[in-house]
Amino acid sequence: MTDTVLSSLNSALHQALSANDKVYLLGEDILDPYGGAFKVTRGCSTAFPNRVIASPISEAGMVGIATGMALRGLRPVVEIMFGDFVTLAADQIINHLSKFRWMYNDQVCVPVIIRTPMGGRRGYGPTHSQTLEKFFLGTPGLRIMAPTSFGDPGGLIFDAIINTEDPVLFIENKLLYPLPLKNMLGDPDFDIISTMDEAPSYYVSIHGAPSASITLATYGYMAELAQKAMYRLAYEYEVFAELIVLTQLAPFNLSSVLESASHTGRLIVMEEGNLTMGWGAEVIARIAEASGSKSIQARRLAAKDYSVPASSLLETALFPGEQDIIRAGLQLTGKQKE
Amino acid sequence: MDNISVYRSLYQIRLFEETVLDNFARGVFSGTTHTYIGQEANAVGVLCQLEESDIVFSNHRCHGHFLAYGGDMRALFAELMGKATGLCAGRGGSQHLHWKNFYSNGVQGGIVPVATGMAFAEKLLNNSNVVITFLGDGTLGEGIIYEAFNMASLWHVPILYVVENNHIAQTTPVEMTLAGNIRGRFNAFGITATELDTSDVLEIMPVAKSITADIRSQQKPQALILNTCRFSPHSKGDDTRSAEFLAEIKSTRDPIMIHGKRLPEEARHKMEQEVTQEVEAAYHKAVNDPFPSLEAFEE
Structure with a gap:
């Protein structure tokens, strides 16, 4: 099993x-x-x-x-x-x-x-x-x-x-809970590298892709959606992303995100909590402070600032989904108008 | 504990607290303080019969409990002054003390489940220690204490809840904040509660001793409700009670006066002089102690 x-x-x-x-x-x-x-x-x-x-x-x-x-x-x-x-x-x-x-x-x-x-x-x-x-x-x-x-x-x-x-x-x-653990070594589509420390970050990239032009950073279940979105960005739009999955949110240690975003120059942070005053805001603030003279374009994806509705249509629209990540990726790389 | 030692303990608390209040205006102490003047018999009466490995969890009005537990005056003065030699190197201040098995915190009801968890751990570890935690009448308004009473009773936790009912929560009389009665609150959870209305330490001591022994042997929580009088303001200069009322309670309910009468005058004076010198020495040492370095933030 x-x-x-x-x-x-x-x-x-x-x-x-x-x-x-x-x-x-x-x-x-x-x-x-x-x-x-x-x-x-x-x-x-x-x-x-x-x-x-x-x-x-x-x-x-x-x-x-x-x-x-x-x-x-x-x-x-x-x-x-x-x-x-x-x-x-x-x-x-x-x-x-x-x-x-x-x-x-x-x-x-x-x-x-x-x-x-x-x-x-x-x-x-x-x-x-x-x-x-x-x-x-x-x-x-x-x-x-x-x-x-x-x-x-x-x-x-x-x-x-x-x-x-x-x-x-x-x-x-x-x-x-029901999701199978990722195949960390033999995934045909993704390369996954762990920082191997006690609260590791994971660097996820498309196997055999050119260097990434955008960094996605998230944690928890949003990482599943981000991984699906980065696959479609690569194969449908030729936009190559690197996904950073964090397992420790606080204290903040964003060296993996900073390293990736410094190379790509573009960062999308994603969370399932409400947007305002969220995790992503602090991530972007810290990355901006640490990035020196280098300019990094950034975008937040999060739940709209409403309580979570029960009705599935409304609930789906409240949370950031795969399509939202793709749209943000295309906009940030100039492939789609804002 | 003999009569003179009991008096020494009461007198030390009184003098310590008066030194704090007298010097607060001079800017020696930082932050705030809640003194124990008038309630000394409770701390001494309850804590003088503890075993060394028993545990005490106190609240914002903790100086008296700490000193009755056997705590060092210089380290407490220093903590109130924010000095490096303070109990917690100045990080805690007046309401946040820890030394050996003594703990205090400045959020009222929240202390109670933590103390209950400590007692639960002692039980699970097969230690025979008892936890004593102090609540005020004002704390009875915070709901979390009832979660703790429920679990303490359910899980047979060896803890003594001491309610010091000084009949006033900061400036609000207990009659305005408390429906029903205090004993019934414990009885509702199947916790036996004993109630005293006295400022005589010798009335509190034997009752506390017998209850603590029962808790230790029966491994069940109990409550001790001590009706008492606070002479000092809640903090500093925030007493809204009338001068007549204060004069009345000071003349009838002073633990120092009540117990002091039992001692030969000469022996009492000699001991008072000794304690005065000790308090002054501890105070002056603390005044001259260094402030903490900023290394705490370098990580």
Whole structure:
């Protein structure tokens, strides 16, 4: 059976529970036979009944409990059932969890992982479809990560659970779960290079293509759409792009994006959250500051500044899609009028 | 703990806090402060019987708790002054302390699940430690504490919730903010709550001792509601209560006066002089301590 993002994350949770008896899982409805709303914790409570804890519907309380557990040497992993509910725990994340290490002068560490599925395109409507990580980006002391189907999403979370000393908000786009992991070495159409560090970036280019004239930068499920769009840009329009897929959003490390955009001179940043004050705005600001005298043309693609509608026609129009990426690529390279 | 040691502990807190208030206007301290004057019997009564590895999580009004826990006055003065020798090297300030198993934070209700999680961890790790966390009556308005009470009861967490009801949240009387009663809030979650209305440390000590022992042996949460009086303003100069009211509570509910009467006058004076010298020495050391370097930001 092919590994999917879901099976990779699920195996990683099993492995982490097995590797270290300080690891605990907390969440709503995570026990078997249900195994969590998206099944990421399936089997964990059967294999480790004492370390998988069913929580009341108390997102803030649960993050607080996990923070206290971590201060006393445990390594809790909290599941927030829908990313939309992470705002309930905002005070815990911002005023407690992320603060303790710094404000206590590095005398403590708080290794809590908060995993949560974000994202729309499933018709769940305004409060079960959002992409809210932008509200936590830039919170000092908080690392934000997002797996994709590139590389090893399970390895990413396993490493975070076992090795982190600081809190991590781990954003899992819902549409990634059923996707098979990418063939990193033998893909006939794409060359994929990993930076091989603990939160790798992936450089994706069309196999055998001339040097790229445009850089696409994104994370999570948008990387899937970007990869499809770059294929069509190459084969239908002879516009060659390089796609940078990030797995760590904060703290910002944009060296891979800067390197690529410095060569291509054109950058499109893409996210599923609402446009205004989003991740992409900060990426472009930082790239502009770091690019020196070199001019880089930039464009943002993001969800329109409305709540996510339930109706599929409206929802599709709200989020940036493959066609939007192609259009932006053609406009930025002068192949199509604005 | 003998009577004179108990008095020393009460008196030290009083003098420390008065030194803070007296010198605030001179610009020695930075930021803000919330002093514990009038409530000293609670901290001393509850904390003097802790085991060394027990854990304390306090709130914005934490100086008294910290000193009763055994904390160092110079390090606390220095933290309030933003000095490098402060408990957290000046990063935390008055409300954000950590030393050994003592922690405090400046956001009220949010402390409660964190303290509960600590106690839960101690249980899971098969330690016999108890966590004591302090809440004020004002904190009862923040919903997250009820999530924590629920989980503490559900999971048999060894924690003591101490509610210090000083009947005023900043400037708002408790009658304007609290429906129902405090004990009922705990009872609703199956948590036993004991209530005292006293400023006599010797009334608080045995009750706190017996409750803490029960929590340790039974591995279940309990609450201790301490009706008390705050003499000082919420922070600095923001007291809206009448002079008559303050004079009344100071004459009837002063823990220093109540317990001090039990000591021979000569011994009490001698000890007061010792503590005065210690507080002054700690203050002057902290005043002369260096400020932190900017290296913290170089990463």
